[in-house]
Amino acid sequence: MKSIFFHLMPYRDLPDDFEQRYESVWVTPPNAELCDPVKVAQYYQWNLDELELADQLGFDGLGINEHHQNAYGFMASPNLMAAALSRRTSSKSAILVLGNTLALYSPALRVAEEFAMLDCMTNGRLAAGFPVGTSMDVNRCYGITPTETRPRFYEAHDLIMKAWTQPGPFAYNGRYNQLRYVNPWPQPLQKPHPPVWLAGGGSVETWEMAVNHNYTYSYLSFFGYHFAKRLMDGFWETSERLGGTFNPYQAGFAQQICVAETDAQAKEQYLEHVAYFFSKCLHIPDYYFETPGYRTRRSAEFAIKTGQPGEIAKIATLEKNWETLVDTGMIIAGSPATVADRLTEACKQLRVGNLIALLQIGSMPHELTKQNITLFAEGVLPKIRGLWADDGYEHKWWPQGAEQPATEPAPVAGS
Amino acid sequence: MADPTETYIELKDGAFKIRVLQAGTGAPLVYLHGAGGLFWDPLLAGLADRFAVTAPEHPGFGQSQGLEHVPDLWDLVLYYNELLDTLGIERATVVGHSFGGMVAAEIAANNPERVDRLVLIAPIGLWLDEHPVPDISGIPPADIPALVFADPTGPVAASMPAPDPTDPESLLMAVNSMSSILQFIWPLPDKGLHKRLYRVRAPTLLVWGAQDRLVDPAYGPAFTRAIDGARLEVIEGAGHVPQLEQVTATRAVIDAFLD
Numbered sequence: 001m002k003s004i005f006f007h008l009m010p011y012r013d014l015p016d017d018f019e020q021r022y023e024s025v026w027v028t029p030p031n032a033e034l035c036d037p038v039k040v041a042q043y044y045q046w047n048l049d050e051l052e053l054a055d056q057l058g059f060d061g062l063g064i065n066e067h068h069q070n071a072y073g074f075m076a077s078p079n080l081m082a083a084a085l086s087r088r089t090s091s092k093s094a095i096l097v098l099g100n101t102l103a104l105y106s107p108a109l110r111v112a113e114e115f116a117m118l119d120c121m122t123n124g125r126l127a128a129g130f131p132v133g134t135s136m137d138v139n140r141c142y143g144i145t146p147t148e149t150r151p152r153f154y155e156a157h158d159l160i161m162k163a164w165t166q167p168g169p170f171a172y173n174g175r176y177n178q179l180r181y182v183n184p185w186p187q188p189l190q191k192p193h194p195p196v197w198l199a200g201g202g203s204v205e206t207w208e209m210a211v212n213h214n215y216t217y218s219y220l221s222f223f224g225y226h227f228a229k230r231l232m233d234g235f236w237e238t239s240e241r242l243g244g245t246f247n248p249y250q251a252g253f254a255q256q257i258c259v260a261e262t263d264a265q266a267k268e269q270y271l272e273h274v275a276y277f278f279s280k281c282l283h284i285p286d287y288y289f290e291t292p293g294y295r296t297r298r299s300a301e302f303a304i305k306t307g308q309p310g311e312i313a314k315i316a317t318l319e320k321n322w323e324t325l326v327d328t329g330m331i332i333a334g335s336p337a338t339v340a341d342r343l344t345e346a347c348k349q350l351r352v353g354n355l356i357a358l359l360q361i362g363s364m365p366h367e368l369t370k371q372n373i374t375l376f377a378e379g380v381l382p383k384i385r386g387l388w389a390d391d392g393y394e395h396k397w398w399p400q401g402a403e404q405p406a407t408e409p410a411p412v413a414g415s
Numbered sequence: 416m417a418d419p420t421e422t423y424i425e426l427k428d429g430a431f432k433i434r435v436l437q438a439g440t441g442a443p444l445v446y447l448h449g450a451g452g453l454f455w456d457p458l459l460a461g462l463a464d465r466f467a468v469t470a471p472e473h474p475g476f477g478q479s480q481g482l483e484h485v486p487d488l489w490d491l492v493l494y495y496n497e498l499l500d501t502l503g504i505e506r507a508t509v510v511g512h513s514f515g516g517m518v519a520a521e522i523a524a525n526n527p528e529r530v531d532r533l534v535l536i537a538p539i540g541l542w543l544d545e546h547p548v549p550d551i552s553g554i555p556p557a558d559i560p561a562l563v564f565a566d567p568t569g570p571v572a573a574s575m576p577a578p579d580p581t582d583p584e585s586l587l588m589a590v591n592s593m594s595s596i597l598q599f600i601w602p603l604p605d606k607g608l609h610k611r612l613y614r615v616r617a618p619t620l621l622v623w624g625a626q627d628r629l630v631d632p633a634y635g636p637a638f639t640r641a642i643d644g645a646r647l648e649v650i651e652g653a654g655h656v657p658q659l660e661q662v663t664a665t666r667a668v669i670d671a672f673l674d
Binding site for chain 2 (some may be wrong): 140293304
């Protein structure tokens with residue numbers, strides 16, 4: 001099983017009464033009032049240090065993503081972060097940019113170019129994430145018409161794959177991207193192209209796209225593995241229905257994890273920061289989540305009829321005390337042995353071969369984050385690494401360069 | 416007052432299936448509804464005493480289908496040309512409310528020969544930095560009455576239809592309906608109408624509620640300045656839906672204009 005240390009890059013010092021005073025953590029939290037660039041300069045150093053530590057301690061991959069105007073993840077350009085990581089991480093770890101929100105880019109050729117650059121800069125260690133993106137990012141921050149979200153995503157995907165795999169120059173006549181000369185320099189180092197990772201929150205169309213194109217699908221939520229079960233089952237059922245072959249490495253899921261020496265210490269050390277995450281970082285009004293038209297009619301129908309908004313609302317009203325968070329699986333926390341057991345159970349239940357480990361949570365300070373990463377790497381990773389190993393599945397979606405550098409690796413800084 | 420007939424009109428081999436309410440006899444009058452939806456209100460009932468009123472539902476709104484065939488505003492304007500052709504309406508008085516007012520103004524600018532007289536009730540379609548039109552999909556639903564009605568707790572506000580939160584079909588229809596409007600006004604309801612309004616030749620009446628907190632009454636003069644000879648009537652005690660909050664006064668100014 002692959003373990004990916006995933007960093008959201010949150011603002012770690014929101015005011016105590018943030019959720020009472022402000023409407024939302026996303027889109028509208030007033031920047032001049034709340035976001036101190038001096039603090040952010042420090043955060044970026046910590047964030048990169050934490051990612052680099054995970055690389056040094058043997059994580060299989062490092063994961064980052066894209067959000068806009070968002071206090072729980074101010075990584076407007078994950079490609080800038082990936083570029084920094086490309087120079088300061090070993091040749092072993094994959095760099096998973098999960099990903100670039102395709103619908104935001106016009107022309108979307110920019111994504112083809114930057115991902116190809118990163119693939120070359122990392123010697124083929126890049127996994128190219130193509131999320132549809134949230135309504136907050138796509139519709140509200142970047143002003144894309146809600147009903148164009150999916151059509152723009154599909155067209156951008158089509159353009160990027162052609163730009164990567166067909167010899168240029170050629171013309172591309174799309175509705176949103178009309179280009180006379182498609183000829184990006186370079187094309188990616190990995191052939192035919194970097195592995196594509198889709199990420200989603202339960203849209204039927206994304207499951208079908210992952211199966212039809214043989215991409216990975218990662219369920220990215222913050223509600224843990226119990227909640228993820230029904231949606232991951234939906235993915236596997238879709239795969240079966242469309243004639244896909246089951247392979248756990250085709251799927252990933254995100255889980256918040258807190259590791260301490262003992263179960264009791266985990267609560268003592270992490271509760272404050274996890275509570276910060278659930279009370280402040282998920283402080284998003286539901287009318288931002290579901291702009292009418294953001295989901296296709298089909299997915300809106302699926303979501304409403306399977307009660308998804310109700311279920312999320314129900315989770316939102318749960319009291320976020322330690323026991324509830326642990327019992328509902330929203331966090332997996334405790335000693336390395338406890339965490340390894342529960343992660344094994346979770347990954348088996350969900351049948352996933354890629355664990356996207358969220359180890360920096362909310363206000364968690366730098367030193368505690370390093371402890372979490374270190375205890376995970378030393379006490380948990382070795383115990384879960386062998387999961388699926390004896391079942392004969394091949395990981396066909398791992399970046400080629402992460403195991404076998406295509407050229408001499410760049411020297412690792414500090415080594 | 417006769418009840419309207421409800422029919423479904425198909426266009427382009429069934430690509431569009433549009434619910435249409437019709438009543439009355441006389442010269443043709445086309446009514447285009449806003450984001451609140453199409454229902455037979457006292458204004459339409461009164462107009463049907465003098466006109467052959469035709470009120471089509473916006474594609475994708477409510478039971479009407481075909482949104483995917485009108486990806487942008489230009490397609491929507493062409494669609495209305497074809498709808499009028501199909502209905503056998505060569506030229507009509509056009510009345511539009513809010514989003515429907517924006518569409519009515521676009522039709523009148525694009526096809527001045529088809530519009531006899533134009534009545535715009537609190538239309539959107541222009542943008543004034545000093546009076547930003549609120550994002551109706553980006554505020555708590557409970558805040559909407561205060562933007563839309565002069566009296567947010569009055570009987571008119573209370574009578575507005577709302578989706579049944581326990582009925583998935585009703586919720587789905589509300590989402591689909593709103594998405595069909597947002598498709599043409601996202602992220603701001605300015606799609607260049609100001610460049611085209613000079614083409615409007617129809618005598619034009621603007622009607623605005625004095626307490627309209629959704630589309631500020633300052634937009635009234637912005638429209639009358641842009642349309643040659645247009646007149647503005649401001650209705651006291653009304654918000655964004657003067658035809659419901661001040662029925663008599665609103666009907667009076669419209670009737671007087673259409674005489």
